[in-house]
Structures are given as C-alpha cells and as structure tokens.
Amino acid sequence: MYLKKELGKNIQKYRKLNKITQEKLAETIGVEVNSISSIETGKYFPSPENLMKISEALKISLSELFSFKEYSCQDYINEIQKNLTYINNDKTKLSAIDGFIKQILK
Numbered sequence: 032m033y034l035k036k037e038l039g040k041n042i043q044k045y046r047k048l049n050k051i052t053q054e055k056l057a058e059t060i061g062v063e064v065n066s067i068s069s070i071e072t073g074k075y076f077p078s079p080e081n082l083m084k085i086s087e088a089l090k091i092s093l094s095e096l097f098s099f100k101e102y103s104c105q106d107y108i109n110e111i112q113k114n115l116t117y118i119n120n121d122k123t124k125l126s127a128i129d130g131f132i133k134q135i136l137k
Contacts, residue, residue, distance in 0.1 A: 035073040051089070061084070
C-alpha cells in the first residue's frame with residue numbers, strides 16, 4: 032500500500048509541476064481520466080508500460096518516480112547548486128533556468 036500511495040503522490044507532484052491536467056496526462060498515455068485519479072490516490076498501480084509512458088510525459092526518469100525521500104529546503108538548494116555546476120558555461124541553459132525561476136516567482 033505504501034508504494035502505491037507514494038508513487039501516486041510523486042506522479043501528482045510532477046504532473047502539477049509540468050502544469051499538466053489529469054485529463055491531458057490520461058490522453059497522452061492512452062488511459063481514462065479516472066485511471067490517473069486512481070493511480071494518484073494510490074488505489075491502483077500502473078502497468079509497467081504505463082509507468083514508462085507517465086515518466087516520458089512528465090519528463091522524468093523512472094527512478095525519480097520511485098524516489099520517496101523527503102527533501103528539506105537545504106537539500107533542494109544543494110541539489111540545484113550541484114546541477115548548476117554541470118551547465119555553468121552553457122549560456123542557453125542558464126538563461127532558460129533563469130527564465131523558469133522568474134516565472135515561478137511571479
């Protein structure tokens with residue numbers, strides 16, 4: 032039961048971060064809307080095929096879907112700083128990240 036509920040929470044979290052409705056996600060992966068609702072509430076576990084489709088639609092890896100660690104604010108800051116070191120010379124990506132941050136701060 033724990034796995035289904037935590038997976039459902041993650042799917043819902045990443046779906047909302049991507050500003051995708053349950054209807055749109057359902058359409059994208061080829062299931063009924065009530066299936067997405069049941070998955071997000073932990074009532075049902077998606078098939079392996081649908082798990083792959085969900086991760087692709089949400090632009091995240093399967094491992095991220097199954098990562099249930101509770102992060103503190105400092106954990107997020109550290110993770111962001113670590114990821115920024117990988118692109119510190121890529122003006123295009125840095126500009127995109129800057130734009131994204133400005134957008135969510137509005």
